[in-house]
Amino acid sequence: MANRKSAALFDEPGCTTNRAKSDTQRKIGCSARSLAPGAAAGGCAFDGAKIALQPIADAAHLVHGPIACEGNSWDSRHALSSGPQLFRTGMTTDLSELDIIHGGEKKLYRAIKAIVERFRPPAVFVYVTCVPALTGDDVETVCAVASEDFATPVIPVDAPGFVGSKSLGNKLAGKVLLERVIGTREPATVTACDINLIGEYNVAGELWQVKPLLDRLGIRILAAITGDGRYADVASAHRARVNMVVCSQAMVALARGMEERFGIPFFEGSFYGIGNTSDALRRLADHLVRAGAPADLADRTEALIAGEEQRTNDVLARYRLQLTGKRVLLYTGGVKSWSVVSALHELGMTVVGTSVRKSTAEDQDRIRDLLGEEAMLVGQVPAKEMYRRLRAGEADILMSGGRTQFVALKTKTPWLDINQERDDAYAGYDGIASLARRLHGTLTSPVWAEVRRPAPWTLTGLAS
Amino acid sequence: MDTYGLGVMNAARAPSKPCAIKPLKLSPALGGALAFLGLNRALPLLHGSQGCTAFALVLAVRHFREAIPLQTTAMSEINAILGGTDNLEQAIDTIFKRAAPAVIGICSTALTETRDDDIAGDLKLIRGRHPEWGDLAVVYAKTPDFLGSLEQGWAAAVEAIVEALVPPLAGPRRSGSVNVLAGSHLTPGDVEALREMIEAFGLTPIILPDLSGSLDGHVPDDHVPTTLGGTDAEAIARMGQSVLTLAVGEQMRDAAAALERKCGVPFQVFGRLTGLAACDRFVAKLMAISGATAPEWVRRQRSRLVDAMLDSHASVSNRQVAVAGEPDMIRAVAGFLGDLGVHTAVAVTPTVAPDLAAVVGGRLIVGDLDDLETALGEAEAGDVDLIIANSHGEEIARSCGVPLYRAGFPIFDRLGAGHRVTVGYEGSRELLFALANLFIEYGHHQRAAGLAPSANPIGGAREHAPASSH
Numbered sequence: 030m031a032n033r034k035s036a037a038l039f040d041e042p043g044c045t046t047n048r049a050k051s052d053t054q055r056k057i058g059c060s061a062r063s064l065a066p067g068a069a070a071g072g073c074a075f076d077g078a079k080i081a082l083q084p085i086a087d088a089a090h091l092v093h094g095p096i097a098c099e100g101n102s103w104d105s106r107h108a109l110s111s112g113p114q115l116f117r118t119g120m121t122t123d124l125s126e127l128d129i130i131h132g133g134e135k136k137l138y139r140a141i142k143a144i145v146e147r148f149r150p151p152a153v154f155v156y157v158t159c160v161p162a163l164t165g166d167d168v169e170t171v172c173a174v175a176s177e178d179f180a181t182p183v184i185p186v187d188a189p190g191f192v193g194s195k196s197l198g199n200k201l202a203g204k205v206l207l208e209r210v211i212g213t214r215e216p217a218t219v220t221a222c223d224i225n226l227i228g229e230y231n232v233a234g235e236l237w238q239v240k241p242l243l244d245r246l247g248i249r250i251l252a253a254i255t256g257d258g259r260y261a262d263v264a265s266a267h268r269a270r271v272n273m274v275v276c277s278q279a280m281v282a283l284a285r286g287m288e289e290r291f292g293i294p295f296f297e298g299s300f301y302g303i304g305n306t307s308d309a310l311r312r313l314a315d316h317l318v319r320a321g322a323p324a325d326l327a328d329r330t331e332a333l334i335a336g337e338e339q340r341t342n343d344v345l346a347r348y349r350l351q352l353t354g355k356r357v358l359l360y361t362g363g364v365k366s367w368s369v370v371s372a373l374h375e376l377g378m379t380v381v382g383t384s385v386r387k388s389t390a391e392d393q394d395r396i397r398d399l400l401g402e403e404a405m406l407v408g409q410v411p412a413k414e415m416y417r418r419l420r421a422g423e424a425d426i427l428m429s430g431g432r433t434q435f436v437a438l439k440t441k442t443p444w445l446d447i448n449q450e451r452d453d454a455y456a457g458y459d460g461i462a463s464l465a466r467r468l469h470g471t472l473t474s475p476v477w478a479e480v481r482r483p484a485p486w487t488l489t490g491l492a493s
Numbered sequence: 494m495d496t497y498g499l500g501v502m503n504a505a506r507a508p509s510k511p512c513a514i515k516p517l518k519l520s521p522a523l524g525g526a527l528a529f530l531g532l533n534r535a536l537p538l539l540h541g542s543q544g545c546t547a548f549a550l551v552l553a554v555r556h557f558r559e560a561i562p563l564q565t566t567a568m569s570e571i572n573a574i575l576g577g578t579d580n581l582e583q584a585i586d587t588i589f590k591r592a593a594p595a596v597i598g599i600c601s602t603a604l605t606e607t608r609d610d611d612i613a614g615d616l617k618l619i620r621g622r623h624p625e626w627g628d629l630a631v632v633y634a635k636t637p638d639f640l641g642s643l644e645q646g647w648a649a650a651v652e653a654i655v656e657a658l659v660p661p662l663a664g665p666r667r668s669g670s671v672n673v674l675a676g677s678h679l680t681p682g683d684v685e686a687l688r689e690m691i692e693a694f695g696l697t698p699i700i701l702p703d704l705s706g707s708l709d710g711h712v713p714d715d716h717v718p719t720t721l722g723g724t725d726a727e728a729i730a731r732m733g734q735s736v737l738t739l740a741v742g743e744q745m746r747d748a749a750a751a752l753e754r755k756c757g758v759p760f761q762v763f764g765r766l767t768g769l770a771a772c773d774r775f776v777a778k779l780m781a782i783s784g785a786t787a788p789e790w791v792r793r794q795r796s797r798l799v800d801a802m803l804d805s806h807a808s809v810s811n812r813q814v815a816v817a818g819e820p821d822m823i824r825a826v827a828g829f830l831g832d833l834g835v836h837t838a839v840a841v842t843p844t845v846a847p848d849l850a851a852v853v854g855g856r857l858i859v860g861d862l863d864d865l866e867t868a869l870g871e872a873e874a875g876d877v878d879l880i881i882a883n884s885h886g887e888e889i890a891r892s893c894g895v896p897l898y899r900a901g902f903p904i905f906d907r908l909g910a911g912h913r914v915t916v917g918y919e920g921s922r923e924l925l926f927a928l929a930n931l932f933i934e935y936g937h938h939q940r941a942a943g944l945a946p947s948a949n950p951i952g953g954a955r956e957h958a959p960a961s962s963h
C-alpha cells in the first residue's frame with residue numbers, strides 16, 4: 030500500500046488556513062511536521078484513525094500489526110455507544126516474528142474470517158500499522174478478497190503510525206469514510222430535517238447532550254460521524270441536507286468532499302458553551318430551511334434557544350460567583366481550544382493561556398479575537414515549564430489531558446480533564462452546566478488548602 | 494475441555510486462533526521502559542515510531558497516576574526504510590542536552606528490530622562520536638513486540654542493565670550486601686516492603702529496579718525531566734560485590750544468572766513472596782545470610798498472617814477462581830490461593846510458561862481475555878467464584894456476574910495500584926482479606942439466590958418469588 034496519497038489530503042480548499050498559505054507551505058501540510066527524536070511523543074496516525082472510526086459501534090475494528098499498537102491501547106477511549114459494544118473489543122493480528130518474516134497476509138485473512146464468522150459485524154475496519162506497512166503486506170487486496178468471500182465490507186484503513194500525527198490519522202480516516210463507506214447504502218427514510226454531525230465522537234456521552242435538543246426541533250441526526258455510530262447510518266450519510274463539523278479541523282476535508290460529491294453544504298461549529306450551542310442550532314435550522322425544511326423551524330429554534338439559555342443561565346448563576354475571575358490555563362490538543370475558551374468566558378473565567386500547538390492559523394486567529402492581546406498562546410509546553418508556571422501561581426486551574434494531569438497535581442494546583450479519557454460530558458446547555466459544576470467542585474475543594482499545609486518538621490520556633 | 498498442544502501439559506493456545514481478541518499481552522517495550530523507570534535519574538527511550546511511546550506512556554500514567562518520563566526516537570516512514578541510527582543518535586543527544594539524565598534506557602520496538610539493524614553496534618559507533626556525553630550510561634534492551642509480553646521486556650531490560658552497568662571485576666565482597674532483582678509484578682509498595690524486611694536482618698539491599706523510589710507517588714519539591722528516585726547507577730556498579738542475589742519472580746532468573754556469570758554472585762530465585770511458606774523460605778534465607786534472627790515485628794507479622802489464615806479458612810476453602818495475567822503474577826496469586834485450598838479453575842497467560850501447570854490446578858491457557866471469557870462460558874455456573882485480572886477484566890466479570898479482584902497491569906479504574914502490597918507476611922494477609930471479603934460478599938448473594946424459592950412463593954399475594962433480587 031505504497032500509494033498513501035497523504036499529500037493530497039492537504040490540498041484542502043475548504044480549509045481557510047490552507048487557502049491562505051503559499052504553495053510550498055501548503056505542500057508541507059498542517060500536521061505532517063515530523064516529530065524530533067528525543068521528544069515526548071504524541072499519538073500516531075493509527076491512533077488518530079482509530080479515534081475517528083472506532084466509535085462506529087457495531088463494526089469490528091481489527092488492528093493488523095504486532096502487539097504494541099492494540100495491546101497497549103484497546104478500550105482506552107471514552108466514546109460511548111447506546112447499543113452494540115463490539116467496537117470496544119480489542120482485536121489484533123498480534124504479528125509474531127514469523128508472521129513478519131513470511132508476511133502477515135494469510136493471518137490477516139484468517140483473522141477477518143474468524144471475526145466475521147463469530148461476530149457477524151456489518152463491516153470490518155482493518156487498520157494497517159507500521160510493521161506490515163514497512164514489510165509491504167498487501168492489505169488492500171486481502172480486504173478486497175475478504176469482502177467478496179465473506180459478503181461483508183472489509184475496509185482497509187491505511188494510516189500506519191509512522192506517516193504522521195494523530196491529526197493526520199483523523200484525516201486519513203475521513204478519507205476512508207468518504208471513499209469507501211459514505212454513499213454505499215441508502216437510508217430507510219429521508220426527511221427534510223436530516224443532518225450529519227461530523228467529528229463528534231460521543232466522548233463521555235456528549236452526543237447525547239445534543240441529541241435531545243435536536244429531537245425537540247424535529248431535526249434528525251441521519252448519521253453522527255462517528256459518535257455512537259452504526260455502520261449503516263454512516264454508509265447512508267450522503268442523504269443529509271447539511272453537515273456540521275464539530276470542533277474538528279481534521280474533518281473539514283471530509284465535509285468538503287461530501288459537499289463536492291453529494292452537494293451537502295457544511296459549516297463548522299461547536300457545542301461547547303451557550304453561545305456556541307445556540308449558534309450551532311441556528312445555523313443548522315437556517316441551512317435546513319434553505320434546503321426545504323418547514324419555515325417555522327427557524328422560529329421554533331429561536332424559542333428553544335431562548336428557553337434553554339434562560340434555564341442554563343439560572344443554573345450557572347449558582348456557580349458564577351466562585352468562578353468569576355478565576356484564571357484558567359488551557360492545554361488541549363488545540364482543535365477545540367477556541368470553543369472551550371468561549372465557554373469559559375461565559376462562566377466569567379479568565380483564560381490566561383491556551384495551547385495552540387495543534388491549532389491551525391485560523392483557530393489561532395479566533396482565539397486571539399476572543400482573548401485579545403493579554404493572553405498567551407502557547408505551543409508545546411515542556412513539562413518543566415508547565416510545572417514552573419503552575420508553581421508560580423500563574424493560573425488557578427489547569428485544564429488539560431490526562432498526561433499533564435500529574436504535572437499539575439504535583440504543584441498542588443487544581444486540574445480538570447478535558448480530553449478523550451474524561452468521564453464527564455460538556456456539550457450543549459446541560460454540558461456547560463456540568464462543566465461549571467466540575468470547575469466549581471475542583472476550585473472550591475478544601476483539599477488545596479489542606480495539602481499545602483506545611484509539614485510539622487518545617488515549622489520553626491516550636492518547643493523541641 | 495482441555496486442549497493440549499505445544500508439548501506443554503495442559504497449557505495450550507486456543508487452536509489456530511489467528512488474532513488476539515481482548516488482548517492480555519502488552520508490548521515488551523513497555524515492560525522494558527517500566528524497568529528503566531526504576532533507576533534513578535533515568536529516561537527510557539523507545540526506539541520506534543512516536544505512537545508506540547504515546548500508548549505506552551498513557552497506559553503507564555493511567556496505572557501509576559504519575560507523570561512518566563518517556564521519550565521516542567520518532568521514526569518516520571522514511572527513517573524506517575533507511576535505518577534508524579540517525580534518529581537514535583539525535584534522540585540521545587537531545588535528551589542528554591535537555592534532561593541530563595544519568596541513564597538512558599533504550600527499548601527497541603518491532604519496527605526497529607524488523608530490519609535486523611545492529612542497534613548495539615550502532616550505539617558503539619554513536620558513542621564514539623560523542624565524547625562530550627561523558628559518563629552518561631546508555632543501556633540497550635532488545636524488546637521487539639514479538640518477543641513476549643511486559644514481563645519479557647522488563648526482564649530483558651534488567652538483564653541489559655546488569656550487562657551494561659555492573660563491571661566484571663567489581664572489587665571485594667561486601668558482607669551484608671545483597672542484591673534484589675525485582676520482577677515486574679511487584680508494585681512500588683511491594684518493593685518498599687521487601688526492603689524493610691531485608692533491612693530488618695541488618696542487611697543492605699541493592700534493589701534493581703526500584704520503583705519504590707521513583708513511582709511511589711511522592712510530591713517532589715521541583716520538577717525533573719527524568720526519574721527522581723530509584724536505583725543509583727553507583728549502587729548497580731556495586732552489585733558484583735554482594736554476597737547473594739535474591740531474584741523475586743521467575744522472570745528475574747536470567748538476569749540473576751547473568752550477574753553470577755559475570756561476577757560470581759550466587760543467586761536464589763523466589764517464584765513468589767506471597768503466602769506463609771513462601772515468606773518463611775525467604776526469611777530463613779535472610780537469617781542464614783545475616784546470621785541474625787528475626788526481629789520481633791517480623792514475628793508479629795507472621796503471627797498475624799497465621800491468624801488471618803485461621804479466621805478466613807472457612808470463607809475461602811473450596812472456592813474457585815479464574816486468573817488472567819503475566820506468569821509471575823499468576824505464580825504469586827494462584828500459588829498462594831492453592832495454599833489456602835482455593836482452586837484455580839482457569840488461568841490465562843499471554844506467553845508460554847510451562848511451569849505454571851504445577852501452580853494452576855485447572856485449565857491453563859496461553860491466550861487473551863476472550864479465551865478467559867470463553868472458558869468461563871463453558872464452565873458450569875458456580876464453577877468460578879472470582880476473577881483475578883487487570884482492569885480489562887471488568888466487563889467479563891460483570892457479564893459473568895462474578896466479582897473482579899484487580900491485579901496485574903494495567904489497573905486504570907481504581908486508585909492506588911502502585912501502593913498495594915501483596916508480598917511478605919503483611920502483604921499476604923492484606924491480599925487474603927481482600928479476596929476472602931469478596932468471597933464472603935459474593936457467596937452471600939449466591940446462597941441467598943440459591944435458597945430463595947423460585948416456584949410456589951411464600952404468601953398468597955405474591956406472584957413472583959424474589960429470586961435473586963437483593
Ligand code: SF4
Binds near residue numbers: 076098157190544545
Ligand atoms: S507508531 Fe506504528 S507501531 Fe507504534 S503504535 Fe502507532 S501504528 Fe503501532
